Amino acid sequence: MRLIPRAFALLALLAVAACNGHASTAPSSSPAGSAGPAPIDVVTTFSTLNSFVNGVGGRYVRARNIVPVGASPETFQPTPQSIAVLSGAQLVVENGTGIDAWVDRLVRGAGVPRSRVLVITDGMPVVGGNPHLWMDPVLAKTYVAKILTALVRIDPAHAAAFKKNAVAYDAKLDALTAWIRSQIATIPPARRQLIVFHDAWPYFAKRFGIEIVGSLVPAPGQEPNPRRLAELVTLARARHVRAVFAEPEYSAKLANAFAGSADIHVVTDLYDDSIGHRAAVHDYLSMMRYNTEQLVRALK
Ligand SMILES: [Zn+2]
Numbered sequence: 259m260r261l262i263p264r265a266f267a268l269l270a271l272l273a274v275a276a277c278n279g280h281a282s283t284a285p286s287s288s289p290a291g292s293a294g295p296a297p298i299d300v301v302t303t304f305s306t307l308n309s310f311v312n313g314v315g316g317r318y319v320r321a322r323n324i325v326p327v328g329a330s331p332e333t334f335q336p337t338p339q340s341i342a343v344l345s346g347a348q349l350v351v352e353n354g355t356g357i358d359a360w361v362d363r364l365v366r367g368a369g370v371p372r373s374r375v376l377v378i379t380d381g382m383p384v385v386g387g388n389p390h391l392w393m394d395p396v397l398a399k400t401y402v403a404k405i406l407t408a409l410v411r412i413d414p415a416h417a418a419a420f421k422k423n424a425v426a427y428d429a430k431l432d433a434l435t436a437w438i439r440s441q442i443a444t445i446p447p448a449r450r451q452l453i454v455f456h457d458a459w460p461y462f463a464k465r466f467g468i469e470i471v472g473s474l475v476p477a478p479g480q481e482p483n484p485r486r487l488a489e490l491v492t493l494a495r496a497r498h499v500r501a502v503f504a505e506p507e508y509s510a511k512l513a514n515a516f517a518g519s520a521d522i523h524v525v526t527d528l529y530d531d532s533i534g535h536r537a538a539v540h541d542y543l544s545m546m547r548y549n550t551e552q553l554v555r556a557l558k
Contacts, residue, residue, distance in 0.1 A: 298315060303352050328507055395438070435465075449498075454502070504527070507532050
């Protein structure tokens with residue numbers, strides 16, 4: 259029995275190692291050791307975006323995020339260290355549409371030229387001002403494409419490697435999309451509805467034919483509206499919604515209380531505004547797979 263958790267830990271480590279290996283598909287003829295050029299210094303606002311940067315840049319980038327893993331960009335309070343991370347950044351990757359607007363002030367404070375800032379959702383099909391476009395793996399391909407363009411501009415010598423990496427990452431996104439679709443198909447259609455903590459799921463829901471019946475808070479950090487919550491309890495009961503989902507970066511207290519009132523299941527770890535520390539959710543692809551497994555388990 260004792261060997262089982264250790265075996266799992268080993269498998270998890272292997273999975274991380276394998277993923278890291280896939281991230282660097284650059285040719286081995288250009289050593290990244292002391293003789294090679296320094297990797298491109300990329301600063302992202304939050305950790306989910308690092309997956310796309312690493313996926314395209316591989317060994318030629320060093321991606322760091324301002325908001326720590328497990329924290330939310332929506333309630334983030336910048337610190338002096340946030341500016342320190344930015345100084346020297348060759349590329350700043352911002353999601354945009356308001357979720358990480360605080361970075362603009364930091365960029366000015368750190369003296370980073372505006373031309374080095376990539377605002378991913380500019381020009382993308384934003385709906386109702388909602389910034390969570392990355393939650394749709396098809397839209398995530400636009401994230402990859404924009405990061406590719408930015409990296410090629412900074413380091414044209416490695417354009418071929420970046421393009422190869424981007425094609426490989428796109429293929430993983432296609433496979434992820436197909437897999438999520440196949441998983442959601444196992445949920446009876448009438449049960450493809452859920453209540454979420456905050457409104458991070460409209461793009462995912464639209465892509466995969468799920469209905470978000472409501473969210474517990476208007477936005478992270480904001481107080482829930484008691485009348486709206488009471489209406490949501492009634493709605494959940496009337497429509498036989500099976501589960502409410504909370505997120506690790508926010509307290510599960512409200513979701514637990516809601517689940518008690520509505521007499522439905524509560525799932526406390528759905529990831530959206532941040533990846534997690536655990537191997538199962540350490541990057542975008544694993545996070546999306548994990549979320550899907552959680553959804554299917556709770557709704558099926
Ligand atoms: Zn969010």
